[in-house]
Amino acid sequence: MTALLVLAVLATLLGGTVLAALMDRAALPLAALLTRQRVETEAPDRMNRDLSSAWYLALAAIGLSVVPFAPGLALIDSPVGIVIWGSCEALVVVTVFLHGWSPNAPFPLIGAYRYAAIGLPIMLPSMFVLIAAALPAESLSLIDIVESQREIWNVLRQPLGLPLFLVVALAMTLRGPMDYADAADIATGTSAEESGAARALWQVARLAMLVSISAIAATVFLGGPLGPVLPGPVWLWLKTAALMALTVWIGNRVARTTPDRMLTILWVVLLPLSFLGLIIAGVMAL
Amino acid sequence: MTLTIVLLAAAALIGIGLYGALSQQSFVMLMMGLELMLNGALLAVVGFWSQSLGGMPEGQLMAIIVMAVMAVEMAIGFALIVAVYRKRQADMTESIGTLKQ
Amino acid sequence: MIALLALFAVWTGWRVFRVDSMVRASFALMLSFVSVGAIGVLLSAPYIGVATVFMMAVEMMVMAIFMVMFMMNPAGLNPMVMVHQHRLSIAAGVLAFVGLSAAILLSPLPSDPVPEGSDVVAQLGHELLGPSMLVFETAGVTLLATMVGAVILSSRQGWFGAADHGSRPPDLTAGGDPAGRQPGDGGGHGHHHHGGH
Numbered sequence: 001m002t003a004l005l006v007l008a009v010l011a012t013l014l015g016g017t018v019l020a021a022l023m024d025r026a027a028l029p030l031a032a033l034l035t036r037q038r039v040e041t042e043a044p045d046r047m048n049r050d051l052s053s054a055w056y057l058a059l060a061a062i063g064l065s066v067v068p069f070a071p072g073l074a075l076i077d078s079p080v081g082i083v084i085w086g087s088c089e090a091l092v093v094v095t096v097f098l099h100g101w102s103p104n105a106p107f108p109l110i111g112a113y114r115y116a117a118i119g120l121p122i123m124l125p126s127m128f129v130l131i132a133a134a135l136p137a138e139s140l141s142l143i144d145i146v147e148s149q150r151e152i153w154n155v156l157r158q159p160l161g162l163p164l165f166l167v168v169a170l171a172m173t174l175r176g177p178m179d180y181a182d183a184a185d186i187a188t189g190t191s192a193e194e195s196g197a198a199r200a201l202w203q204v205a206r207l208a209m210l211v212s213i214s215a216i217a218a219t220v221f222l223g224g225p226l227g228p229v230l231p232g233p234v235w236l237w238l239k240t241a242a243l244m245a246l247t248v249w250i251g252n253r254v255a256r257t258t259p260d261r262m263l264t265i266l267w268v269v270l271l272p273l274s275f276l277g278l279i280i281a282g283v284m285a286l
Numbered sequence: 287m288t289l290t291i292v293l294l295a296a297a298a299l300i301g302i303g304l305y306g307a308l309s310q311q312s313f314v315m316l317m318m319g320l321e322l323m324l325n326g327a328l329l330a331v332v333g334f335w336s337q338s339l340g341g342m343p344e345g346q347l348m349a350i351i352v353m354a355v356m357a358v359e360m361a362i363g364f365a366l367i368v369a370v371y372r373k374r375q376a377d378m379t380e381s382i383g384t385l386k387q
Numbered sequence: 388m389i390a391l392l393a394l395f396a397v398w399t400g401w402r403v404f405r406v407d408s409m410v411r412a413s414f415a416l417m418l419s420f421v422s423v424g425a426i427g428v429l430l431s432a433p434y435i436g437v438a439t440v441f442m443m444a445v446e447m448m449v450m451a452i453f454m455v456m457f458m459m460n461p462a463g464l465n466p467m468v469m470v471h472q473h474r475l476s477i478a479a480g481v482l483a484f485v486g487l488s489a490a491i492l493l494s495p496l497p498s499d500p501v502p503e504g505s506d507v508v509a510q511l512g513h514e515l516l517g518p519s520m521l522v523f524e525t526a527g528v529t530l531l532a533t534m535v536g537a538v539i540l541s542s543r544q545g546w547f548g549a550a551d552h553g554s555r556p557p558d559l560t561a562g563g564d565p566a567g568r569q570p571g572d573g574g575g576h577g578h579h580h581h582g583g584h
Contacts, residue, residue: 045411083437091445094417097451101410116448139424140434140508208494288389289496292426294483295393297487299400299419305480306404311469314409314454320417322400325416328439329396329423336430341501343514347522349427349435350515353442354526358533360446362454365540378513 003135005075011066012240014130016211019241023248024207024263038165045102053198054101056205059095060212063088066217068143070225070232080196081142082130085216092209099202100190100266111189114259115181119171121268122178125138125274126168129161132274132281142219149223157284160277162221164270169217169247173210176251180259182206214243252285289291299326313367320359328352389429396422409454417447433500434508 047268065075066084078084093116100112136157137148145154155162170178191199211264217237218224225232257265299322308317331352335345399419403412418534420443427436439527513521543549 077472078433079506080433080436080437083434083441085439087441087444090441090448094414094446097448098414101451111453116452119450120445120452288396290431290491291393291497293391293491293496294431294488295397297484297491298397300487301480301482301484302397302400303480304483305476308479309470309473311471312409314450315404315412315469318412318450320401321416322419325400325420325423326437327394331428332423332427332430332432332435336432336501338497338499339496339501340499341505341507341510343510344510344519345509346432346435346507347465347514347519349432350511351440351522351526353435354530357442357530361533361537362485362540364449365537366540367453368541382461385549385561 001073005065005069005073008069009061009075012069012215013061013064013208013211015237016215016240016244017207019208020207021204021233021245021250023245024210031198032098033047035066037105039193041193044062044104045098048098048102050198051203052095053100053201055095055216056092056099056202057086057208059091060205060208061137063107063209063212064215066142067083067219067236068146068224068232069236070144073232077143078141080140082134082140082145082220085142086123086127086130089168089172090123093123095125096174096190100181103193105193107192108190109147110186110235111183111192114186115174115190118178118180118259118262118266121263121271122168122171123163125266125270126202127275128271129158129164129168130220132278133157135281135285137280138285142216142224145220145225148225150256153221155221158221158277160273160280162217164274164277165217165221166243166250167215167270169243170251172207172213173247174208175206175210175247175250177254177256177276178262179251179256180262183256196199210244210247211240215240217243289337291331291383292337293330296326296330299323299329313370317360317365317367318355321356323361326358328356331375333364389426392422392426392429395419396426401514410451412448413450413454416450420447431562434511 036085062076063085064082066078068074074081076084092164096119097116100108100110100115101106114197133145133154136154137145139145139148150231159235174182180189182191186192191202215236218236222243223235224239225236227235230238243248256262298315303319303322303324303326306322307316308319310316310319328349331345331349335342339345397420399415401420402415403419406412406415421440422440424436424443427433427439430436
């Protein structure tokens with residue numbers, strides 16, 4: 001069973017990444033990158049430069065492995081699944097920061113610090129909406145959260161949850177309005193000094209994280225593997241793919257604002273909104 | 287046996303943290319020493335709870351308190367660093383030999 | 388496994404004060420916390436362990452942001468040794484370790500592990516919002532006070548004028564010229580050298 005689940009996680013990650021690359025037309029020239037020469041910067045931190053993409057990918061894999069593929073069946077069947085995902089999110093911020101810091105060059109460093117400043121406040125709404133989703137389930141386990149959605153999905157029960165979590169998804173995958181790390185206005189930021197296979201791997205890791213966070217969102221807000229007729233994993237894949245498409249679409253549609261204005265939006269609008277959602281969910285769960 | 291290993295590691299972390307807190311000149315590094323000592327304390331609490339309290343929930347509560355202490359230490363510590371920097375433009379312990387204006 | 392993680396936690400803890408840059412130092416500290424969290428998970432405290440990882444990843448990121456504010460070398464890839472009272476500190480650290488180890492090795496440690504299959508996370512929740520509610524709420528109020536205190540301490544505007552009013556950098560040498568930005572400069576000019584005095 002465990003082997004099958006490992007296979008399911010890996011297959012989902014791989015298939016999802018390919019699908020994400022197809023949805024995200026900007027990611028298509030990935031293959032062309034492979035033939036390019038590597039760029040060297042002065043006195044880089046070699047370990048983090050070479051490994052940050054791998055860590056990003058590993059975090060996507062860990063995040064996906066707490067997702068139940070059928071009711072009651074997840075690779076990491078932990079009573080605190082949602083906190084494990086929260087740790088993955090926090091470590092993504094660290095990884096993106098290290099990715100920008102390690103080349104020892106100006107644009108990547110600007111991207112890294114900008115992203116750290118945006119990524120930290122986004123943790124709070126993220127955790128609030130996830131805890132709000134855990135309240136009706138009376139458990140931090142994603143399996144129980146899926147079970148609690150048998151009658152009504154969380155997206156209807158807590159209408160604030162999914163939109164806020166999509167903002168988190170945009171930030172975690174460095175996409176569109178929340179892309180303060182790799183944006184074009186600072187010459188692709190943390191990836192500015194990267195070329196060739198290393199850059200392609202970083203893009204792949206971003207796409208894999210899109211799969212992972214969409215699967216989490218599908219589990220927490222759309223009932224995950226629950227659904228009629230079709231088997232559990234298929235429902236999960238369909239919902240994940242739909243959320244991936246939605247995230248990519250929003251990322252392409254919404255403009256990015258300046259970091260300071262985004263900070264104000266995060267602290268003054270999104271954080272109180274998520275807190276409101278938590279209070280309402282708490283009162284309803286009483 | 288497990289408990290001994292865990293507690294020895296906790297003791298080592300506290301020792302290293304104490305060394306850091308006493309020896310570092312930069313405020314940020316000094317705070318890392320304090321954090322490391324709290325890390326040792328957390329490890330010891332978790333070890334004791336897991337191996338010798340028979341699963342008493344108060345042990346976990348203790349660990350939560352240690353984490354709250356970490357958060358308080360961190361927030362007030364950095365706020366103090368900001369306050370001192372505004373007044374003295376200093377980020378090293380040697381620069382604040384006096385508390386006078 | 389636990390022994391390996393414990394060794395790793397101690398080694399990364401040691402690296403914190405041995406690496407060249409503060410970024411490396413803070414992420415070495417984060418690794419130390421992560422391995423302590425992993426030990427927690429192995430010692431059947433899943434919530435405490437995972438929450439430690441979560442909290443410390445965020446906290447070390449905050450450290451990194453503060454470093455760019457206060458370090459002379461924000462990228463932090465240049466060599467760095469900044470220590471004082473070095474021998475005393477080593478002695479204190481070794482003494483603390485030896486004393487604590489002696490206490491650990493010489494005292495009989497009770498053995499009463501967590502029962503198999505007990506739902507520790509739910510137990511913790513019931514404890515927090517049950518018998519120990521007062522402790523938990525006190526911690527909550529303390530954290531609120533911390534937030535207020537931190538905002539007040541770090542705020543620039545104050546009751547008696549701006550916090551950096553008349554701020555003068557410390558002297559480079561005893562009684563010598565002040566380092567860095569001068570009060571009248573207004574700042575923002577980056578490195579302003581005051582040679583030729």
